[in-house]
Amino acid sequence: MDHLLEVKNLEVHFKTYGGEVKAVRDVSFHVDKGETVAIVGESGSGKSVTVQTVMGLIPTPPGKIKNGEILFDGQDLLKLSKKQMQKIKGSKIGMVFQDPMTSLNPTMKVGKQIEESIRAHQSLKGNEIKKRAIEMIRLVGISNPAERYDQYPHEFSGGMRQRIMIAIALACQPKVLIADEPTTALDVTIQAQVLDLMKDLKDEMDTSIILITHDLGVVAETAERVAVMYGGIIVEAGTVEDIFREPKHPYTWGLLESVPDITKDEKKRLVPIEGSPPDLFSPPKGCPFAPRCKYAMEVCVEEMPPAFDVGEDHHAKCWLNDPRTPKLEDLVAAGREA
Amino acid sequence: MYIVKRLLTMLVTIWVIASLTFLIMKIIPGDPFASDADVLPEEVLENVRAKYNLDEPIPVQYLMYMRDLATFDLGISIQSETRDVNGIIADGAPASALLGTQALVIALVFGLLLGIIAALNHNKFLDYLSMFIAIIGISIPSFILAPLLIKYFAVDWGLLPVASWGTWEHSILPSFALAATPLAVIARFMRSSMLEVMNQNYIKTADAKGLPVTKLVISHGIRNAILPVVSFIGPLFVFLITGTFVIEKIFAIPGIGRYFVDSIFNRDYPVIMGTTIFFSSILVVTLFLIDLSYRFIDPRIKLTSGGE
Ligand SMILES: Nc1ncnc2c1ncn2[C@@H]1O[C@H](COP(=O)(O)OP(=O)(O)O)[C@@H](O)[C@H]1O
Ligand code: SF4
Ligand SMILES: [Mg+2]
Numbered sequence: 067m068d069h070l071l072e073v074k075n076l077e078v079h080f081k082t083y084g085g086e087v088k089a090v091r092d093v094s095f096h097v098d099k100g101e102t103v104a105i106v107g108e109s110g111s112g113k114s115v116t117v118q119t120v121m122g123l124i125p126t127p128p129g130k131i132k133n134g135e136i137l138f139d140g141q142d143l144l145k146l147s148k149k150q151m152q153k154i155k156g157s158k159i160g161m162v163f164q165d166p167m168t169s170l171n172p173t174m175k176v177g178k179q180i181e182e183s184i185r186a187h188q189s190l191k192g193n194e195i196k197k198r199a200i201e202m203i204r205l206v207g208i209s210n211p212a213e214r215y216d217q218y219p220h221e222f223s224g225g226m227r228q229r230i231m232i233a234i235a236l237a238c239q240p241k242v243l244i245a246d247e248p249t250t251a252l253d254v255t256i257q258a259q260v261l262d263l264m265k266d267l268k269d270e271m272d273t274s275i276i277l278i279t280h281d282l283g284v285v286a287e288t289a290e291r292v293a294v295m296y297g298g299i300i301v302e303a304g305t306v307e308d309i310f311r312e313p314k315h316p317y318t319w320g321l322l323e324s325v326p327d328i329t330k331d332e333k334k335r336l337v338p339i340e341g342s343p344p345d346l347f348s349p350p351k352g353c354p355f356a357p358r359c360k361y362a363m364e365v366c367v368e369e370m371p372p373a374f375d376v377g378e379d380h381h382a383k384c385w386l387n388d389p390r391t392p393k394l395e396d397l398v399a400a401g402r403e404a
Numbered sequence: 405m406y407i408v409k410r411l412l413t414m415l416v417t418i419w420v421i422a423s424l425t426f427l428i429m430k431i432i433p434g435d436p437f438a439s440d441a442d443v444l445p446e447e448v449l450e451n452v453r454a455k456y457n458l459d460e461p462i463p464v465q466y467l468m469y470m471r472d473l474a475t476f477d478l479g480i481s482i483q484s485e486t487r488d489v490n491g492i493i494a495d496g497a498p499a500s501a502l503l504g505t506q507a508l509v510i511a512l513v514f515g516l517l518l519g520i521i522a523a524l525n526h527n528k529f530l531d532y533l534s535m536f537i538a539i540i541g542i543s544i545p546s547f548i549l550a551p552l553l554i555k556y557f558a559v560d561w562g563l564l565p566v567a568s569w570g571t572w573e574h575s576i577l578p579s580f581a582l583a584a585t586p587l588a589v590i591a592r593f594m595r596s597s598m599l600e601v602m603n604q605n606y607i608k609t610a611d612a613k614g615l616p617v618t619k620l621v622i623s624h625g626i627r628n629a630i631l632p633v634v635s636f637i638g639p640l641f642v643f644l645i646t647g648t649f650v651i652e653k654i655f656a657i658p659g660i661g662r663y664f665v666d667s668i669f670n671r672d673y674p675v676i677m678g679t680t681i682f683f684s685s686i687l688v689v690t691l692f693l694i695d696l697s698y699r700f701i702d703p704r705i706k707l708t709s710g711g712e
Contacts, residue, residue: 121612148617156614163612168605171624173631173703182623183613218703234613 069096069137070274071120071159071242076134078115081127085347089115091298093134094373097242102268102275104285104306106321107295110343113278114164116295117244120276121161122151138242157187160235164247166227170219176230177203177215183237202233207263225256229263236267243268244276249284257281261288282321286310291379294318297344297354304380314374314382316359353385361386410695414688421684422473422677423466429673430462436482436671456482456673469677478681479674483667489678492663499569500659503651504644506579511586511640516633518587519594520626526599534591541588546647550581550654569657578655582647586640593636598629631702634694641690645683 078090090112097103105113118124120136122143136143139158143151155161163169171179180199184190190198196215203211206229219227228248235243245264249257265288268275279285285292286306293303294317302315313319320339341358344350352367353359359366365385374387385391436456437449444452453459456479457468472479478489522534544552557577558566565573601607602625610624649661660679667675698705 123608123611152614152616154614155612161609161612163605163609165605169609171606171610171628173627173701174623179609182610182615182619186614220704231609234609 068140070099071276072096072135072137073116073120074135074137076116076119076136077132078112078119078124079130079132081130087346088349089298089346090119091349093295093298093300095293095300095303097274097276099241100268100272100274101290102277102288104289104292105276105278105295106280106282106285106292108339108343110346111295112298113295114246117161117246117276117278121155121159121244122146122148123161153187156183156235156240157238158240159242159244160238160240161244162228162231162235162246162248165251166224166231167251169231170227172219175216175218176222177217180230180234180237183234187238198237199233202237203230205236205267206230206233207259223256224252225260228252228256228260232260232264232267236271236273239271240273242274242276246278247280248277250280264288294321297349298346299354299383301355301384302382304377308377308380312377312380314376314380314387315355315384316361316386317355318382320358353383355384363391410692414692417688418681418685419470422470422681425677425680426466426469429671429676432671434671436673456480458673473681478678481667481672481675483670483672483675489674492675493660493678493682496658496660496663499657500648500652500661502575503578503582503648503657503659506575507582507586507644507647508640510579510583511590511644512637514583515587515590516594516626516630518591520598520621520629522591522595523598523602523629524621531595535595538588538591541584541591544584546581546584547650547654549584550578550651553577553581554655566655569655578651578657581654582644582651585647586643590633590636590640594629594633597632598625601625601629604628634698634701637694638687638691641687645687 072094073096074094076090076093077088080087080089093112093116095103095105105116107113115124115129119131120143124131131144134144138154143154146154170176177196177199180202181195184195184198188195188198200211200215203214208214208226208229214222219230222230232248235245243264248264249260252260261284264275264277267273275288277284277289289306291303291305292309293300294309294315295301296317302309302313302318304312309318310322313322317339339358344354344357350356350367352365352369353362353371356362356366363385371383371385371388373381373383375381376387437444437452450459457465460468469479476490478493480488481492518534518538522531522538525531525534554566554577557564564577565571566577568574602621607620607624610620645661648659649665651657652659652661653665660682663675664679664683666672667679
């Protein structure tokens, strides 16, 4: 079956004074219509670079897309011209960023900032555009939308600004909404409200969501599938059930610390794992997690583990899943006890 | 309320400047009649001094001057006894204003343009070229640049006139000579401001809307990058005013600056006072207008009596 959005073997590097940062190395994932896919992983693992590449937001230079395909609507986004890509950005794929305090233009009325995106993609008349913008402000749960339309970002709180960002991203009813840690910068009480809003609008507009988050509780509540990133690689991907109940990668185990029961309403934040993330300037040729992995074997350092299928649409890049690796279940059991 | 308070502050500022100028004039040694002292008999000199109230005690002179100033009477020039200072300013103002305004416009337009081009071509040829031009503009003072401009554009290539002041063409070279340094400073300022703004998150937001690059640059980039440059217009104005003194001298332009410079050498007290007060009034009003304009340019700034 064709996916709505499919990223294949994406590789993105950055040229810096210190050398070449291999930020994203061989990332593949897909998003189907109407589903929410979460991307989790510690900071610096390449989550933002991955989704910004999908949006064509990576500055080149210093960025360089070395390899890969991004299939959307039957075409490879990486092969499109700037002009063609502009037609897709904001119209078919919308994006919400992490920091609402700096993501809106401080000298432009928020209404105008919503209008810009409508104007760029839809052939509506002036007052229709304004009507639509006000409608979007109302839709994201802000009262007095007509008055708010004429206000500037500094007159909004962080949560309200993120709602405006959501209004901008959804103004043209995109097929995919990319939300890069949309609630990380917000107060805890506001976080839930903004997430609920996104969930509601997703159902209303039948939009798919790529959600980058640090909060495993959020993943359990909102996502259907999860991709776990480490050192520029998706080390494990599967359904929420797979990842929470049957994780097959030691890094995922570390993230979950002890696998929480998805049926219990338990919230877990990412717990830092001992050791430091791999050097992206010269990543190891083997498994990037090997230096921090309790189960590392000789082969791990020597050779990059391929994506082992460990279930339907569930795979993990870890040698423990190789049928030749003995007593996998024992090792896992030992790991859980330890 | 804010406006009233500002206007009062402006008046006080001008009064303080006038008083300080008066005081400094009295402290600096010199005598407007020094060159006449040998030729004129003592009684005549006495009479002349009395005419300008110079025989009164200094505090009385001060009060008399302030009284006249309150009625916008700046007195009569000592050097050319027939002319009052108001007339001198009225005569010189058009030329100075044309020169200053043109230089201001040139510096702003070309400075901003150069800065924007440089920023958009960051670390590329046009960036290096723009900044090379800017460094030349900053490091060559106008009294060196002016003769060079005259030599090439007027004498060698005969493109522009230089000998007199009359047609608009005459004002081109002096305007550019005056504008060169502020143009270069603005270019560098705008470049770094623009570079910073284009790296802001809201530019990425605008990009993610699928806007064309021109929109990103104009309605999101330049609009925000120009804000810090506006605060630079005040100092720029000071620079242009002092700059006109030199340029008017070099290009023999009949502006106020020339009278001002001459009046200092001649100790022509009324002219010194009058031109100083005139220039500082213009400056104070300009700073006020810049403040006001902030309100329209930056919605985050509200006009309030106190605070920010
Ligand atoms: N413009 C850039 N220039 C150089 N390196 C970059 C740039 N953008 C991202 N990187 C590097 O790419 C890596 C991945 O970053 P990112 O995708 O932002 O991580 P995450 O979102 O998972 O926290 C980091 O090491 C970061 O330093
Ligand atoms: S491949 Fe080896 S080092 Fe990497 S996670 Fe699996 S066991 Fe650990
Ligand atoms: Mg990130």
